[in-house]
Amino acid sequence: MTGTSRSGTGSQTALRGRNTAAIVRALTVTGPQLQADLSRVTGLSRATVSNIVALEVEAGRLRAERVLRDGRWGLLVSRAPEDWVVAGIDIGRSHLRVVARDAAARTVGDREIALDPGHLPDVTLARASELLDEVVAQAGLSRSRVRKVGIALPASVGPDGAVVQQSVLREWSGMNVAERAAGVLGIETVVDNDANLGAFAHAAGRGGRGTLVYLKVASGIGAGIVVGDRLYRSTTGLVGEIGHVQVVDGGQTCYCGSRGCLETLASVRTVVADFERVHGRAATLDDVLAAIAADDPVALRIVTEAGDALGRVLAVMCNILSPDVVVVGGPLTPVGAPLLDAIVASVRKRALPAAISRTEFAVSDSEPRAEVSGACLLALQALDAEDLSVPTS
Structure with a gap:
């Protein structure tokens, strides 16, 4: 009898x-949400969401504020900074x-510098x-208050944080960037491909709904x-x-070794x-953008042909995924x-028309x-995965 009771309590604790964790993950990815919407985003019942939000607000880990949306009052839930x-x-x-x-996903500091092409990993990480x-x-903090670092890299990155596919950063090929960066920064580090993380950011802005490319x-x-x-x-x-992906036979040689x-x-x-x-003459991307803004027919033709090539490959992805949203990013x-x-x-x-019948395309x-x-x-x-880890049984 006692053993059964312990097992039930443990299971309930693990489930809670x-x-x-599902609610906190949703708030991390999508930002503040109405309590009613959290049920849809997480797949949990409204009663479960309400109980957990109440407990987490009492513990100071979440915040809840009554707001008026579309003529109705609701509870806006967010992570507490x-x-x-x-x-x-x-x-x-x-x-x-x-x-x-911070924990509420508010930007508290921002810096940017230019790098020379071919920059070396150790120099760049320093x-x-x-x-x-x-x-x-x-942000008025010290380095010791940085709990985790995420790195976006224009390369394919394995689960262990190592570069597994040569990229535009050839000097980084084969390196375990997660380990090297953690050693330089003195902070645990996670690494992923930059396009993956661009997708992650845009999906967060949509509230984590549907499929986004x-x-x-x-x-x-x-x-x-x-x-x-x-x-x-x-x-x-x-x-x-x-x-x-090969688009034309016998085209220019790519740095991956294939043609076209x-x-x-x-x-x-x-x-x-x-x-x-x-x-x-020598030119930069800024020159191309200025020419397009001035309706230069050559620049417009070049970009239009690039767009056609991109669409050829993207069409295959759409046939496979039938995404809800396709977002085009980059310089x-x-x-x-x-x-x-x-x-x-x-x-x-x-x-296929049916595959893209509901697809939204945007820049x-x-x-x-x-x-x-x-x-x-x-x-x-x-960080949430570590802080909110629970027993599996």
Whole structure:
């Protein structure tokens, strides 16, 4: 009798712990939510959500505030800020961004610098450490109050934090970035692909509903996929490597070793190189964007053809996933309608109409900080997994 009682109590405690973790995870990923909406987001009953919110508010871990929404009063639930932060680090081919956020996902510090192409890992991580000191000082905190760091990297990253696919950062290939960064920063670190984290950030803005595909067009091209409030991951770390899908036979050689890959047709590097070749002078992405703003027919043609190539590959993804939302991000987003229209026209020409009948296509409104926002969310989520771990039996 006594043993049975203990087992039941333990099971109830474990179940309550898992339900609490689900609510906290939802608030971490999506931000403040009406209590009624938390039931839908988590799949828990309204009574369960109400009981857990009441307990967590009493314990000081959550906050609840009566608000008027659409003519009705409701309870807005959010995480309570604490005296610690997490940091997000976005490492690109030519930039480094560091952001600090508190438990309520509020940005409390932000720094960004340019990097030289071909930057070396140890030098870049040391610079990231310096920026992190500046960021936490901006928040009025010390380094000791940073509990977890998330890193966004333009590379495929395995479950252990090691780079498993050569990327635009060739000097980082094969490195266990999670271990190296933790050693330099002195803080536990989690790492993921930048397109994955861009997808994570955009899905959070939607409240974790449906399936979202984030297409990042930069020096490389990749896609991140979020289903509900969870990133789609593989056991190898390779996900969304659409930049290396072959689009044409016998095309330019890609750095992956194949020919005619999407990246050879539609990456930022290709767009700028095509613009340079036509105009016969050195150029930058800013030059291309300025030419497009001035309705330069050559620049518009180059971007439109890049959009068509992107749509060819994206159409296949749409046939497979039938996503609710496709968001286009990366340095080309200032182009706006000309790029998006070309992508959508190409997708509609090639995808099954039923597969995209409910798909919303949009240009990201979060650039250039989508990836670093996702890195902060990754760190918060990892921290929650530790703080809210519960027995499995």
